[in-house]
Amino acid sequence: MDVTGHAPPPARGRASAPQRLTVDLAVSEGPVLLGANGALYGIGDDGVPSDAVLAPLKITSVTQKPEGGAQHPNGDALSVSGSFFRNGGGEINVMMQDVYARWPYEDLGIDDYLPRVDEIVKEVMADPHHDRFVYIPFNEPDCIWYDLGVPDRERYEANRDRFFEDWRTVYRRIRSLDPDARIAGPNETGYHPRLMSDFLAFGQRENVLPHVVTWHELSPDSLREFQSHHDDYRATERRLGIAPLRVSIDEYANRRDLSVPGQLVQWVSMFERNKVYANQAYWDAAGNMDGNVVRTNIPNGGWWFFRWYAGLTGDTVEVTPPQPHSVDTLQGLASLDSSRRQAQVLLGGSDGDVDVEVRGVPRAVFGRAVVATVAEAAWSGYEGQHAAPRVLARTVLEVAADGSVTVPLSGARRMSAYRIVLTPGGAGAPSAVCVPWSASYEAEDAAITGGRVPTRGTVADADGYAASGTNAVSLGTPGGRMDLTVTVPADGTYDLAILYGNGSGAPAGQKLLVDGAHPVTVTYPSTQDRAHLAKKDLRVELPAGTHVLTLVGGDAEVTLDRLDLTARTGAPWASYEATLADIGGSPSYDYSSSAGVGTGALVLREGDRAVFDVYAPRDGHYTVVPRASATVWLALHGERLTAAPDRPLRLYLVAGNNRVALTAPTARQAAVRSLDVSGAGSAGGALSYDAASAALTGAARLVGSAHAPGGFCVDDVGDSPHGAAEFTVHALHSGRHVLVVHYAHDDRRDTGHAYNTDILSRTADITVGAGTPLRVTFKNTWSLDDYWTLGVPVDLRKGANSVTFRNATGRAPRIGRIELGRVFLPS
Known part of the structure; x- marks a missing residue:
């Protein structure tokens, strides 16, 4: 069975026989942690990236700079905390030395650093979520300030003792201000057994052990060596009689890995297997989840891999790859959730054919047959959009007498990740999967x-x-x-x-x-x-x-x-399985029928919710069909409407990811199989106003711009309460609309980093009619001539409405056009 539909990859590097990845559902590794989905400077500003791409990832931790820190122009921990926490984020690590401007950090002595430490802690303590921050007082001390990597023993011990003295001083200073503070370290550039052993012994002796042990794994060699690093660390703990501490690899991977699903699965599998936390490294621009979010709201292939990772539930189970602990090879991770009756396998990292053998399939959970659903998240570039991963196959497989099934994957691509979902086989057969030639x-x-x-x-x-x-x-x-x-x-x-x-x-x-x-x-x-x-x-x-x-x-x-x-086989179309949606409440899973998408139905009762991540290639209206047994409520962009089963709706989706929620009406239930979405984004019925139609005040002016949608843009809005651009729009109906702003700007602040592009966002206060101004953040578009779109839900009344852009404290972006689409377009 060929489940990819791709033309075969080049002959070079292909094995003559399929590689075998073995998954044993009977061997649990413990509850799914989702610890490896973090990011260093993954959030640039509140709203960058958008809530719609943050929430689905269930991020356990991010690492950001102190508020007002000079190391980078944005990514301040307290400024982004609202965005992080409202989207279900776990903890924020504060990289305290990023208060300094230079890289490597200017060494002005501990007496200069301590007052900065005081200010950082006091500001964090004032935050209502202060208990969800972790302090990292030193960053890469083996290279910066202390030179702990020197081979000479005498020099090492002198430098080590100076570091330990400063660690103790700063540790106690933080705890004196925040008695419940959690502190992380030593935070070296890599794992160094000599320093780690000395550090733990010192911390134990002086009662200054970190609450989280951190180091970095950045080299491709880490794919081979991390397991031995982790094993050595745990052995050191045991030797010293230290209870197991939380481990955070708070920087991992390099440029060639980030955004690449087939590379990311190799890193994430080893971290999840060992139940450690890990944050992707910051090599380029802040605010894109370290290469996985395009612009503000658009997923790439890396984002979809992390979305799959966030969908693992239950326990992870044992996975045996062909070459464990090897660089750039086929690797994987898997989970079993007996309550949901689902097993999932994520794999990737190698070209060629793969047989995924799943052992220990419990008959009490799955029965005598399973539906195997296979999908691919391909590499689409760091800034390349990726539609919902294409389903390559849905197949009913008999469970062998020994409790195993084998899912073949033909012509896998090394930069792609693949997801296999096993659910119980029910009556009927899944709909045939159409995989176009490519x-x-x-x-x-x-x-x-x-x-x-x-x-x-x-x-x-x-x-x-x-x-x-x-x-x-x-x-x-x-x-x-x-x-x-x-x-x-x-x-x-x-x-x-x-x-x-x-x-x-x-x-x-x-x-x-x-x-x-x-x-x-x-x-x-x-x-x-x-x-x-x-x-x-x-x-x-x-x-x-x-x-x-x-x-x-x-x-x-x-x-x-x-x-x-x-x-091209027709208009773009995708079916989102309800049993794989995010849930709220306690819905049940019904696999009595394998018809349709083949993965059964999610039964919603009062108080239950299913949230789908729906991709749109551009802003516009799409046809959305809930496949359900009864009427449900559908929520999108802050509007809720009644959706009849199998009845098409015309809904406005913004470019990128859209969170669509279904709930059951009061005192009723509905079995939902899928949410089907089709279309390419119709502009029909939307209102459109070019820059030339705006009324300008203050310093705001209309300027020619060859790449703006209408050839002109509004520039110089802001830096004053008087400068404004006001559009008068005429709505055919009252209600919720999406305001789509075509904008451009290229603000930057060079902090001297060799590998960080320090871009800045701009903001605008948008007022509709006499309503309350809404502050909206606009990410850098890389040039003044590149116009991106950003969608903002607003309420319009029937007839004339004013839409006004201001910014009394800074510059708004260039505005080339605005469009307004009604969220629900009646047929």
Whole structure:
């Protein structure tokens, strides 16, 4: 059974026989922790990233700088705490030395540091959630301030003793101000047994043991060595008679790993197996969950992997990969939830065929047959959007007499992660899965004229960015071109996705030709830099057979990495299984029927809730159908409406992720099978107003902007209570609408980091009519000429309404257009 539908990967590196990943549901590793979903500077500002992409991840911890810290321009712990906690976040680690401006931190002595420590603790203590903060007083002391990594024993001991003295001083200072404070350390750049043993012994002797033990795992070698590091640490605890302390790997992975589902599964599996907490490292820009959120609200492939991880419930179980503790190999993690009657397996990291053997399938939980549902989260680049993961197969499998089932996965891709869900088999058969034909082509395999072919993302270049292969192609002159030969199986329309990077500081153009004819302009929005890849989606008409796709360079250099062709089989469509939705209350799970999506039904009673994460490729109206046995209430963007079973609704979704909640009406129940969503985002029925229609006051002005939706934008709103842009909009109906703002700005503050791009957000106070102003945060768009959208729910009355943008204390972004779509569009 081929469950991928992809053209086979290149022959190089494929094994002749499938690799085998073994899962034993009978061997529990303990309750699912979800500890490895954290991030360093994952939140940049309140609202960046959005609530809709934060809440589904169930984040256990983030690490941020002290309020007002000079190390970075945003990411202040107290400023982002509201966003973090309202979306179910667990704890915030405060990187206290990030109060300093320079990197490495300027060493002004402990007497300079202590007053800063006092201020940080007092500010945290004033926060209503102060008990959910953890203090990290020192960062990377093996390299910074103390030089604990020196090989000379005498120098090491002198430096160690100075560090220990300062640790004791700061530890006691924090606890004197906050007696219940939790303190983390030593926080080295890696695991060093010599220092860790001495540190624990000192902490035990002086009663200054950390409450959380931290160190970093950043190198590809960590995929091989972390287990021995963790085992050595626990052995040191036992030798010293110290009760097990919480471990937090508060920086993990490198650029080549972040955003890549097949890499992330390798890291997360080893941390979850050992029940430690772990935060992804901060290599680039704050506010994107370390490479997993595109813009403000759009998921990429890495986000979907973490969404799957957040969906694990029950206990994790034993997983045996073909090569345990190895770098860049097939790895996995799995869970069993007997109460929900679900088993889930997440795997990835290797090309080729895989057999996933699941042993110990309990007959009392699953019966004699299971439905196996297989889906793929592919790598879409750091800034490339990723739709809901495509289901590759839903198959009924008989459980063997020995309690095992084997799920084959053909043609797996090393940068992808895969999820297998097992649920009890019921009556009927799941609906057939339609997997359209697709093929992937590496840019470096094309014929290149006048371009460069840099190496990307190898183990030898772990600091470098990921690439789909090990190379990319940079075209930087009008004479540069790439000729790629492709073969398609049938006449038709094909979706063409181009993974690209554009660090030119403005939108860049190339010409696309099919078989040397019919040139069209391809415009690539800016990315952080040429290696920070995004995804451009196009559509091409191709007759069956072989063709040459040509991309001709323009005035700006654009990096091309991978091109994907997928046969278009109709309007975009996705079915979201109710039994895999987030839940509130105590719904039950009914697997008596395997019809439809095959994973049964979620039975909602009064007080129960199912929340679906629904992807939209762009802002607009979509058709949404609840597959339920009875009427339910549907909530979206703050509006609740009655949804009849199997009755299509026209709902406004914002680009990216949308949280759609279903509840049962009072004193009734409804068995929900799925939420089906189709369409490409219709603008029909939406109100649209270009910048030129705004009434301007103060310093606000209308300026030409070639890439703005109408050729103009409103600039210079703010820095004064008098400057404003007021749009008058005419609503056909009263009620809840989504205000979509097309905006641009590129504020930055260079703090001197070699590897951080310190971008700033702008804010605007938006007032509708005489309502209360709503402060909205707009993330940096990488250039003044790149316009992104941000959706804000607002209430309009029928007829004329004013929508006003102000900012008395700072600059609002450029505004190119506003649109307003009614949340529920009656048929």
